[in-house]
Amino acid sequence: GNEENLPQRILELLDSSKEGFNSITLAAEWKIDHQKLIGGIKSLLSNERLLTTKDVSENRLALTAEGNQIASEGSHEFRVFELVGSDGCAQADVAKQSFGKLGLSKAMAAGWVSLDKSGAGVRVIRKVQEVEDVVRKQLDALKVGESPVGDKEKQELKKRKLISETVVKGLHVSKGPAFTTNLAKQEADLTPEMIANGSWKDKTFKKYNFDSLGVAPASGHLHPLMKVRSEFRQIFFSMGFSEMQTNKYVESSFWNFDALFQPQQHPARDAHDTFFVSDPSVSTKFPADYLEKVKTVHSKGGFGSIGYNYDWKLEEAQKNVLRTHTTAVSARQLYQLAQEGFKPSKLFSIDRVFRNETLDATHLAEFHQVEGVIAERNLSLSHLIGIFTEFFKKLGITNLRFKPTYNPYTEPSMEIFAYHDGLAKWVEIGNSGMFRPEMLLPMGLPEDVNVAGYGLSLERPTMIRYGINNIRDMFGPKVDLQMIYNGPICVVQMQFEEYTRDEFY
Ligand code: PHE
CATH class of the missing domain: 3.30.930.10 (Bira Bifunctional Protein; Domain 2)
Structure with a gap:
């Protein structure tokens, strides 16, 4: 799978690159979970000076549930425009739709439709022949990570709760002073034998991890x-x-x-x-x-x-x-x-x-x-x-x-x-x-x-x-x-x- 032997894959990539990589970009490229990649990097960091890292962060835009719906069905205003058709329709019929109320006001603000109050009931009629569903296009593009929209559009989409912005924290990773693709096996324990025969001098030892949680000791528990x-x-x-x-x-x-x-x-x-x-x-x-x-x-x-x-x-x-x-x-x-x-x-x-x-x-x-x-x-x-x-x-x-x-x-x-x-x-x-x-x-x-x-x-x-x-x-x-x-x-x-x-x- 993609996640197999991550540390070794990371080392090989670094070996052939000058600048190193950004973990967020690499995760997308390798199609693996970003946190898994960070895990792989962290495990390499227990080798002193093997890697050099720098914190990076990226703003990520993601579609909300409603944003996703619009990306597949069209914006509310576009659906109103389609419903109205070239003959127009009763305002009451528009209002019945789930997208009707918001869609009508947006479509009117965009100058796509207007209200005709001359007849018996109020009707909605088209003001233009053709429109482009820009919101849907923007969302479609965002969905595949393309064409970052301008700031103004971004704010508007956010205000409409069609997208949300999250900050992803990652690492920029490059070769450290002691870089190698050939990692010596790291010892977890210093044994009496290593001390007696002097082999400890040539060994590399795993860094002590003060954050790791201890194993809960197996013990009896008092009854209430x-x-x-x-x-x-x-x-x-x-x-x-x-x-x-x-x-x-x-x-x-x-x-x-x-x-x-x-x-x-x-x-x-x-x-x-x-x-x-x-x-x-x-x-x-x-x-x-x-x-x-x-x-x-x-x-x-x-x-x-x-x-x-x-x-x-x-x-x-x-x-x-x-x-x-x-x-x-x-x-x-x-x-x-x-x-x-x-x-x-x-x-x-x-x-x-x-x-x-x-x-x-x-x-x-x-x-x-x-x-x-x-x-x-x-x-x-x-x-x-x-x-x-x-x-x-x-x-x-x-x-x-x-x-x-x-x-x-x-x-x-x-x-x-x-x-x-x-x-x-x-x-x-x-x-x-x-x-x-x-x-x-x-x-x-x-x-x-x-x-x-x-x-x-x-x-x-x-x-x-x-x-x-x-x-x-x-x-x-x-x-x-x-x-x-x-x-x-x-x-x-x-x-x-x-x-x-x-x-x-
Ligand atoms: N033996 C009593 C009971 O079983 C409790 C009790 C103890 C009463 C001593 C008086 C004196 O409920």
Whole structure:
């Protein structure tokens, strides 16, 4: 093809010419794209002093779409002249044509036609026998790059938007002081061997190209959920929280439910709501003293509570489940805290939980919970509200309200609402409460210690931030990996929407 071995063709041309060439002219002569020719010249320029170049520019005239139409069909005024014919025609018939209005005024200005108002309707009649369609001729000539028209004509054609002028930048190229048609192969790399055997002295090296773009390194990309998780972690850390260990998807019913004072006949402990693990189906190691206390508080009461008054069964507590909330982790951690000797603690976790849900656009059978736990002597609900206010402020959410709700393990319990400017309504963004004494005292925590907890989902804020409407586009087998690849490192403004709490508890 025309573009093959361009650098060599350029060198051979220069070899046989004295003055060199203009790239714009040469591209037209060789019938190749000007930019391709410039590319060929640029590649030769990496050889020092091989070529001498000078910037040149040329004004190019090109026909517009309308200019092209006129070049093939004639100018508007000429078409009016033809339509009128030697007998003349009604002005209304001229006006109907696409070229009629402009053509008539131009043809009248040129003195080709005139209006005859003597009869019933206005007629257009010819004033001369023959005319020459100059505009079409000019455009035809320009089209093949011939006969550059005079300045006045050029301005007129431009004004009528039949032609446009562009500036083409090119190079005048001539032989440089080190001109040769025999280019030595240029080395791209200086190797240890070249240094060792001294061959580097006779080699020519490719010039370093500081403009070339580097190769994007192949690397992994964080999933949007993981990016938002790291933001939440930063917020917790900045408020003095430490992270709980959550590496336990399989949990016993004991820690997931019983330790949280959730009665064994509670509907959430049903296969409709919870995934039970069949192999291994049970856990058998529990702290004996503590288990005994949990059993007592459920079945008979204690610590000032009348309990639930039912026959608590070990077999039920032993059943393994996929943990349904990270509060199971919090329970283990609070028990641990009591064993080690209580000290005020702020703890958080962000990890996966599982629920036997009906799947839809906003629900999957697994999702992530963000959970905070604050254990402190004489902690009150107003402390908890203060902590929420600070936590959500760091997310850019400032307008909070609380509504009483029910959790088996907290009293009082509050749903957290925030005002959503976009939706212009209060939406639920989290669930919270003060853990009950029936949960805390059997663990051995001091009586004056109160523990506050709260939870929200990681999926909701992530979907809102990354503009994902269907949870299945974010998580699971249908995820488009390009979405993860293209996702911004972070999104500055944290927005929120309804935290749809399931009717689980
Ligand atoms: N476990 C609750 C939920 O799944 C959240 C919560 C955590 C509520 C701690 C109160 C205290 O919605």
